[in-house]
Amino acid sequence: MQHAVVSHDDWLTARRDFLKAEKELTRLRDKVAQQRLALPWVRINKEYVFDTPDGSSTLADLFDGRSQLLVQHFMFAPGWKEGCPSCSFMADHTDGMNKHLAHHDVTMIAVSRAPLADIERYRERMGWQFKWVSSFGTDFNYDFRVSFTPDEVAGGKIDYNFGEWREIGEEWPGVSAFYKDDAGEVFRTYSTYGRGVEVMMGTYNMLDLAPKGRNEAGGMDWVRRHDRYGQSLHKA
Template structure:
């Protein structure tokens, strides 16, 4: 269905009205960002070990000499032949951001439960260069509530996105931020789940500007792994 067609003057008036709401949203977003920066930190007490191309690495070792770390909790479980399509869509935005983040004291890396060999096979297929490690055999994914046990899945109720979630599935997406102090202590400063992971989906920001918007029948049903588009 076509929108109303109006004169240039009427279009400008409507656009200026929307601009005021956009400015309000920008100020609200800035305020929320300030509150996010003021959140308390959670000390990481467990000694998580990740499998990487350079051998076993601790969580502190993932910072790669920087003081801040962003982790994409990438849905890729042991036994899966390939990574989740929506997480792959997110990851398609990572390499471009990484150059800038690395030069602003931030390391960004993906973490999945799949064995490292499976991760590397998929990463090479997709052509990505960002760091990606395996948490296979550790509690990391479970502690950060992005992976769930068979018993939790069977119950039909999982503790995801800071509350009860009446959906099932062994893997769910997320993004977490950490900081490391001069003593080498690591703290979680932020985690986001559900639609919060759209922070990594710049494509959506562009789609939101287009006449048809996201044009989705159901969630991300149009998204494909980038080597699967026709």
């Protein structure tokens, strides 16, 4: 993109004009946030049991004494040697957020289908501190439409992101929100998929401010697991 090089006064004029669009976006984002809070909830009646470093835990246990739970549906299937690089990019933001979320009545964790031993090995390699549990052997991932059976994949289309999805794969990303009331009942309040998971990617927000923006040739082609960047710099 070619950019005009102008005087400071002309730059201020253009910047002030663009501020109108930014304020409009802020107001729209606030409106959508209120609409999200007003969505109906669904009670979770199925008893999901997860394998955790502390032993078996139910979904209610994972709230860890708080009333709200956020779950990153992390793509890491049984038999995989590593977790998904894009999900790893998302997870790199979690530990910093958790220091604040935990003090605002919110627990945030990750859930994957991989066995716990594989999860723990990868988590330690990446240096993450957040809680990451295994749904191996349960319906959790399938019920929340982030994992798909071989038959579903073979069918050429899957039910993902609240509609028909023709990019085929056994694992897909997502983020889900839950509430636990005083009686211990758990409710699903929200889930987001596809580009909706960018809400976890603070790095993208900063790239959007940078002169070259996201500077992506093919989606997240530049993203690596943080221990795989080496000394190279992305240039384009």
